[in-house]
Amino acid sequence: MKLFDALAHRQLVVVTGKGGVGKTTLAAAIGRLLAAGGRKTLLLEIDPRESLHQLLGTEPSGGQIVKAGTRLTAQNLQARAVVDGLVREKLPVAALAKKVIASSVFQHFADGAPGLKEMAVLGYALRVVEGHYRHKADVVVLDAPATGHSAAMLAAPLVLADAIGGGQLGDMAKDLAAFIADPDRCGVVLTALAEEMPVQEALELIALLREKIGRPPELVIANALYPPFPSASSQGRSSDSGTGAVLDLWRQRRAVNERELKRLRAGWKGPLAEIPLLPLDRGPDLLAAVEAVLAEELA
Amino acid sequence: MNLGPLNQRLLVVVGAGGVGKTTLAAALGLQSARGGSDTLVMTFDPSLRLKDALGVGEEARERAVKVKSGTRGSLSVALLDARTTFDRLIRRYAPDDAAAERIFSNRFYRDLAGNLAGILEYMAVERLFEVAGEGNYDRIILDTPPTRQALDFLEAPDRIVNFLDSGAVRLALKPWWEQGGGLKRIPMRIAAKGVEQIVDRVVGVRLLHDMVEFFRAFTPLYDGFRQRAGEVRTLLRAPDSLFLLVSGPGEDRIPDTLFFARKLKEAGHRLGPIVVNQVHPVAPLPRAAAPAFADGLSLFHYLGERDHRGLERLRKLLSRAEPLLAVPLQAAPPTDLADLEALGRVLLSQLAR
Numbered sequence: 001m002k003l004f005d006a007l008a009h010r011q012l013v014v015v016t017g018k019g020g021v022g023k024t025t026l027a028a029a030i031g032r033l034l035a036a037g038g039r040k041t042l043l044l045e046i047d048p049r050e051s052l053h054q055l056l057g058t059e060p061s062g063g064q065i066v067k068a069g070t071r072l073t074a075q076n077l078q079a080r081a082v083v084d085g086l087v088r089e090k091l092p093v094a095a096l097a098k099k100v101i102a103s104s105v106f107q108h109f110a111d112g113a114p115g116l117k118e119m120a121v122l123g124y125a126l127r128v129v130e131g132h133y134r135h136k137a138d139v140v141v142l143d144a145p146a147t148g149h150s151a152a153m154l155a156a157p158l159v160l161a162d163a164i165g166g167g168q169l170g171d172m173a174k175d176l177a178a179f180i181a182d183p184d185r186c187g188v189v190l191t192a193l194a195e196e197m198p199v200q201e202a203l204e205l206i207a208l209l210r211e212k213i214g215r216p217p218e219l220v221i222a223n224a225l226y227p228p229f230p231s232a233s234s235q236g237r238s239s240d241s242g243t244g245a246v247l248d249l250w251r252q253r254r255a256v257n258e259r260e261l262k263r264l265r266a267g268w269k270g271p272l273a274e275i276p277l278l279p280l281d282r283g284p285d286l287l288a289a290v291e292a293v294l295a296e297e298l299a
Numbered sequence: 300m301n302l303g304p305l306n307q308r309l310l311v312v313v314g315a316g317g318v319g320k321t322t323l324a325a326a327l328g329l330q331s332a333r334g335g336s337d338t339l340v341m342t343f344d345p346s347l348r349l350k351d352a353l354g355v356g357e358e359a360r361e362r363a364v365k366v367k368s369g370t371r372g373s374l375s376v377a378l379l380d381a382r383t384t385f386d387r388l389i390r391r392y393a394p395d396d397a398a399a400e401r402i403f404s405n406r407f408y409r410d411l412a413g414n415l416a417g418i419l420e421y422m423a424v425e426r427l428f429e430v431a432g433e434g435n436y437d438r439i440i441l442d443t444p445p446t447r448q449a450l451d452f453l454e455a456p457d458r459i460v461n462f463l464d465s466g467a468v469r470l471a472l473k474p475w476w477e478q479g480g481g482l483k484r485i486p487m488r489i490a491a492k493g494v495e496q497i498v499d500r501v502v503g504v505r506l507l508h509d510m511v512e513f514f515r516a517f518t519p520l521y522d523g524f525r526q527r528a529g530e531v532r533t534l535l536r537a538p539d540s541l542f543l544l545v546s547g548p549g550e551d552r553i554p555d556t557l558f559f560a561r562k563l564k565e566a567g568h569r570l571g572p573i574v575v576n577q578v579h580p581v582a583p584l585p586r587a588a589a590p591a592f593a594d595g596l597s598l599f600h601y602l603g604e605r606d607h608r609g610l611e612r613l614r615k616l617l618s619r620a621e622p623l624l625a626v627p628l629q630a631a632p633p634t635d636l637a638d639l640e641a642l643g644r645v646l647l648s649q650l651a652r
Contacts, residue, residue, distance in 0.1 A: 018316050018317055019315055019316045019317060020315060020316060020317035020318065020547060021317065049554070163406060163407070163506060163509070164505065164506040166504055166505050166506075167504065167505075167506070169506075170505075170506070193317075195632070196346045196347070196348050196632055197317070197346045198317070200346060200347065226595075226598075227594060227595045227598060229595070230589075230591035230592055230595070243582065243583060243585065243588070243596060245580065246580065246582040246596065246599050247592070247596075248630065249579075249580065249599070249628065249630050250595055250596075250599060252630035252631050253628075253630065253631075255631070256631055256632070277598060277602075278598075279597060279598050279601035279602070281550070281551075281605070282551045
């Protein structure tokens with residue numbers, strides 16, 4: 001489990017990738033593996049529409065911590081709620097915090113300031129592992145929001161530290177930037193499909209991570225691969241009538257996967273896990289199957 | 300080729316990321332040009348392969364580039380770039396070069412404004428308006444940036460304009476604004492008290508100062524921006540503008556698709572057919588397959604079932620007046636104009652049904 005060990009001692013594992021690549025499923029699988037390995041794990045989803053609970057087979061979180069297994073909890077948070085929470089923490093006097101949150105300058109700032117919400121989410125994760133809350137965890141697995149570029153999320157503290165230049169937010173941004181940049185504490189897992197645009201974006205993201213946080217991701221996962229097409233020798237009388245078109249589609253889609261995997265490997269020499277497309281609907285069964293494959297890939 | 304209900308002056312292609320919007324927009328553009336309409340496809344970030352297929356490169360960021368399509372009408376492609384458009388707008392509305400330079404050199408603009416939530420979407424509609432106003436095309440097809448939520452795209456212009464509204468900012472930043480600028484003076488402010496002082500402490504004086512400076516520099520430009528946003532709003536709701544919603548296959552995409560459709564209609568937009576893209580074909584369960592093929596064929600059987608289950612459910616949830624087009628998963632992404640042409644024909648043949 002060399003690869004697994006590389007992830008296992010982190011305090012924060014950020015799972016990034018565009019929408020529609022199965023990012024949430026992979027984040028949940030990583031969370032379950034870490035919990036099974038003995039670490040108290042919080043799975044954190046930042047999405048206005050919850051979907052993590054469908055995979056875990058739990059109640060929707062609605063902002064609360066939900067138990068999802070041995071040593072495993074899950075939580076769905078709204079980014080804006082985290083920003084407000086941040087102010088409440090910084091201002092111990094509740095009435096004052098309320099005033100600030102309601103003030104128009106703060107509203108304006110919280111809605112518009114790029115990177116602020118992202119930073120607040122990362123800050124929340126940091127405080128969870130540092131034990132600021134009752135629900136302390138050894139590690140937070142963050143299913144990063146699908147919108148925008150995920151490098152922007154990871155780079156947010158650095159950009160903000162620079163732009164803010166002072167104040168408590170600025171100080172916090174500096175702390176977070178150091179946390180993200182520390183390979184012993186924070187890990188990044190990049191998820192993609194083996195198709196042209198997703199691979200292009202994955203390669204760009206790897207370059208951006210190197211540039212913005214000074215290091216590449218720990219792991220790249222190529223998800224939902226069509227199975228290898230059987231070699232010519234095993235073909236023989238392979239099909240009854242009507243499967244010819246399907247076989248053709250299979251062969252060609254797999255060829256696209258292989259071509260793009262090759263391109264990905266040419267630009268990414270680090271660890272790459274391959275997860276097949278599975279004949280299962282989104283839900284606990286799919287999660288269990290993905291977890292099993294991922295465990296083997298990381299071994 | 301008859302575009303049927305898609306025979307509109309403006310087609311806005313919307314949908315979640317990764318569902319093949321850009322490729323469909325290009326395929327539709329080609330069909331439109333074949334039908335004799337001078338057509339422009341505006342898109343964000345096409346794949347290299349699609350750019351190659353169309354034969355356009357980076358130069359399309361600066362201006363629309365004609366595709367050698369050999370069609371009766373012309374086909375042009377413009378690539379959208381948020382920062383370039385924002386810069387250009389500032390130059391246009393700034394009263395003089397010095398005013399523009401003040402904004403360009405502002406730290407808030409440099410570091411943050413290019414990343415403002417919704418700026419990409421705003422710049423897309425902004426550029427759209429610019430091009431539509433020139434009147435060089437019979438039809439414009441706008442491929443929108445991938446956003447998880449329809450609202451992001453539809454609300455971006457208003458949100459950005461509200462954000463840039465220096466009147467509102469002035470009110471919000473009043474205690475800071477009235478300091479009269481000057482980085483040195485702000486930290487020495489003695490009168491700051493209560494909430495202001497806390498905002499100073501939490502947000503940081505330098506950022507607040509940068510923001511004030513930015514909005515101050517922006518004030519003379521604001522009216523131009525606001526007027527433009529209003530015109531854009533009207534254009535998107537014009538009777539010959541139609542939204543084409545593209546969705547991925549599978550049941551788990553249905554909530555997103557319905558949500559999108561509802562929001563579009565609520566916002567007063569005309570919603571055209573909903574396109575479910577990349578649908579796996581119905582595949583028979585393998586009966587006599589060689590062992591090496593059995594698992595793979597079972598998988599395709601499952602995928603075909605899954606996608607058609609999703610289609611059926613979506614069909615049930617939509618009204619009769621909302622046609623649903625299923626575009627089969629293509630064996631490989633289009634690599635040339637002939638591939639794009641074939642894809643466009645598949646789409647239109649669905650329309651004709």
